[in-house]
Amino acid sequence: MTENSEQPSKHKAKKQKKFKPKARTPRGFRDMTGAELRLQNQMLQTISEVYEAYGFAALDTSAFEYADALGKFLPDDDRPNEGVFALEDDDGQWMSLRYDLTAPLARHVAEHYDRLPKPLRRYQFGPVWRNEKPGPGRYRQFMQIDADTVGAANQAADAEICMMAADCMEALGIERGDYLVRINNRKIMDGLLEAIGLDPLAEDFETRRLTILRAMDKYDRLGLDGVTALLGEGRKDESGDFTKGAGLDAAQIDKVAQMVAISVDDRTSALEGMAALVKDTESGKQGLDELAEMAALFTKLGYQADRLAIDPSVVRGLGYYTGPVYEIELTFEAEDEDGELARFGSVGGGGRYDDLVKRFKGIEIPATGISIGVSRLAAALTLLGKGDAAEPAPLVVVTVMDKETRPDLMATVADLRAAGLRAELYMGDSAMKAQLRYADARGARLVVIEGEDERAEGVVTLKDLRLGAEKSAEIEDNVEWRASEHAQKQVKKADLVAEIQKIIS
RNA sequence: GCAGCCUUAGCUCAGUCGGUUAGAGCGCUAGAUUGUGGAUCUAGAGGUCCCCCGUUCAAUUCGGGGAGGCUGUACCA
Numbered sequence: 001m002t003e004n005s006e007q008p009s010k011h012k013a014k015k016q017k018k019f020k021p022k023a024r025t026p027r028g029f030r031d032m033t034g035a036e037l038r039l040q041n042q043m044l045q046t047i048s049e050v051y052e053a054y055g056f057a058a059l060d061t062s063a064f065e066y067a068d069a070l071g072k073f074l075p076d077d078d079r080p081n082e083g084v085f086a087l088e089d090d091d092g093q094w095m096s097l098r099y100d101l102t103a104p105l106a107r108h109v110a111e112h113y114d115r116l117p118k119p120l121r122r123y124q125f126g127p128v129w130r131n132e133k134p135g136p137g138r139y140r141q142f143m144q145i146d147a148d149t150v151g152a153a154n155q156a157a158d159a160e161i162c163m164m165a166a167d168c169m170e171a172l173g174i175e176r177g178d179y180l181v182r183i184n185n186r187k188i189m190d191g192l193l194e195a196i197g198l199d200p201l202a203e204d205f206e207t208r209r210l211t212i213l214r215a216m217d218k219y220d221r222l223g224l225d226g227v228t229a230l231l232g233e234g235r236k237d238e239s240g241d242f243t244k245g246a247g248l249d250a251a252q253i254d255k256v257a258q259m260v261a262i263s264v265d266d267r268t269s270a271l272e273g274m275a276a277l278v279k280d281t282e283s284g285k286q287g288l289d290e291l292a293e294m295a296a297l298f299t300k301l302g303y304q305a306d307r308l309a310i311d312p313s314v315v316r317g318l319g320y321y322t323g324p325v326y327e328i329e330l331t332f333e334a335e336d337e338d339g340e341l342a343r344f345g346s347v348g349g350g351g352r353y354d355d356l357v358k359r360f361k362g363i364e365i366p367a368t369g370i371s372i373g374v375s376r377l378a379a380a381l382t383l384l385g386k387g388d389a390a391e392p393a394p395l396v397v398v399t400v401m402d403k404e405t406r407p408d409l410m411a412t413v414a415d416l417r418a419a420g421l422r423a424e425l426y427m428g429d430s431a432m433k434a435q436l437r438y439a440d441a442r443g444a445r446l447v448v449i450e451g452e453d454e455r456a457e458g459v460v461t462l463k464d465l466r467l468g469a470e471k472s473a474e475i476e477d478n479v480e481w482r483a484s485e486h487a488q489k490q491v492k493k494a495d496l497v498a499e500i501q502k503i504i505s
Numbered sequence: 506g507c508a509g510c511c512u513u514a515g516c517u518c519a520g521u522c523g524g525u526u527a528g529a530g531c532g533c534u535a536g537a538u539u540g541u542g543g544a545u546c547u548a549g550a551g552g553u554c555c556c557c558c559g560u561u562c563a564a565u566u567c568g569g570g571g572a573g574g575c576u577g578u579a580c581c582a
Contacts, residue, residue, distance in 0.1 A: 024573090027572095027573070027574090070582090083580095083581080083582075084582095099582060100582060102582080103582080130581080130582085132580080132581070133506080133580090135575095135576095138581095214580090243578085243579075317581065317582060319581095319582045320582075399540090399541090401540060402540095430534090430535090431535085431540080432539095432540045432541055433535095433538090433540085433541065433542075434534085434535085435540095435541085435542095436541055436542045437542055438542095439542075440542045440543095441542090447541085447542090449540075449541075451540055452540085453540085461540095461541085463541075463542090465542070468541090468542070468543090469542075469543080471543095472542075472543045472544085473543080475543075475544080477544085478538090478543095478544065478545065481543070481544075482538070482539070482541095486541055486542085488541080
């Protein structure tokens with residue numbers, strides 16, 4: 001504003017204000033800190049150790065892939081490039097942020113096929129990005145940890161991954177009965193569609209197939225009535241919104257309903273129930289054989305149906321799966337911070353995808369794998385009371401009384417670190433009171449104070465913040481507070497490390 | 506994607522029937538206070554009242570559009 005600009009209108013004054021960007025993360029993204037970040041890292045560590053123990057080797061791939069390498073796996077293709085973050089490179093090629101870790105694996109395998117051991121057993125964790133509407137606990141960037149076996153067509157590979165998934169849950173401290181790996185086979189679904197007389201050559205086959213699979217997938221949420229409605233004319237939900245159904249006739253609905261309602265408690269009887277519906281179809285028979293082989297392996301290795309169940313309502317998305325599909329579900333309920341009952345449902349899943357590498361190589365390379373959603377699992381663990389990641393070592397904060405002594409104090413801190421302690425020098429310029437508040441806010445266990453008085457005597461003041469907090473709880477009155485020793489003592493500077501170790505041990 | 510509700514300080518929220526300088530509590534910074542976390546008291550900083558357009562002498566307030574958030578639903582590789 002210039003000197004002679006008299007009484008600018010409010011409007012004008014407003015325009016002249018300096019633009020300040022709003023400090024915020026983009027929609028559906030967030031920062032992670034503290035205990036939450038520690039928990040995530042620890043979970044990744046725990047799961048990685050299980051994967052490693054099974055012989056899977058770590059892989060990390062780039063965040064971006066060329067868009068055509070990620071491809072589209074939705075058979076309906078009803079929303080072409082939606083859902084991914086994509087940008088055009090300066091050479092005109094389109095790149096997309098990966099939306100899962102499976103497509104990059106297929107690209108990696110195809111690219112390096114000749115020099116990879118086969119079967120290839122790799123695991124990978126990292127963020128993936130999806131450009132869709134975020135919701136509570138649903139972000140546009142989240143962490144996945146996957147394990148896949150590429151180049152093994154047999155059911156042992158699928159069964160192993162299911163058992164490993166159960167092992168992961170237990171390694172994380174989730175007790176048996178609080179989780180369940182539910183297993184189905186795509187070929188059974190194909191058999192069922194054939195058995196109810198759906199014509200694969202009909203124009204609306206693909207649409208109806210998806211509608212039927214989606215309906216079956218909702219069994220645990222909507223129950224038999226909801227699924228029946230979705231298989232027939234359609235279903236109206238509480239908000240009055242109408243979902244169009246698959247338009248099956250009564251006999252067809254009955255068969256699908258029978259399939260979905262099969263009891264999950266016993267693998268043998270579940271298989272028998274499924275066999276009754278699809279054993280006369282070629283793909284149904286194949287699916288049954290595959291499931292039976294997996295079930296036999298589970299039994300042989302001591303994994304009963306309370307951990308690994310055969311469940312015909314598992315659909316597992318609509319993507320690229322060709323055989324066994326599985327889903328890890330948390331079965332317990334817990335109250336969230338608002339006191340509402342939260343159910344977590346699926347925290348991961350996977351299956352066999354024999355066609356994925358074929359896109360690149362032209363030859364069919366069988367593969368099977370699993371993906372665990374770490375963020376959702378972390379939220380669940382927190383509510384289970386198992387979300388307390390190991391605290392880092394106790395922190396020692398060294399305060400600065402006189403700025404000229406800072407070089408010496410830095411040397412003191414270095415000595416503490418050399419002795420294996422976690423220690424830092426206060427790096428601000430505020431007074432002692434603020435320095436202690438800082439130490440408190442940081443959760444420091446100990447504070448070291450070396451002022452003029454201490455220096456003269458070759459001692460330092462060592463203050464125990466935890467003990468002090470306990471004491472202050474009993475003190476009401478200011479005079480008493482000031483008279484108190486503040487839970488501190490003077491120690492010889494030479495004995496500092498030993499004294500600290502005595503307190504924190 | 507569709508529908509409903511919402512958006513004022515770092516947080517939780519008042520408030521302005523359209524009018525001078527928009528408030529509280531908590532939090533933050535500093536002092537009272539010893540060079541010492543709590544409690545108490547005092548002072549201070551911090552706001553494009555979500556954004557744009559319109560109506561008006563005048564809009565944080567009214568109207569339209571947009572964005573963001575929440576809830577439900579759909580989708581979910």
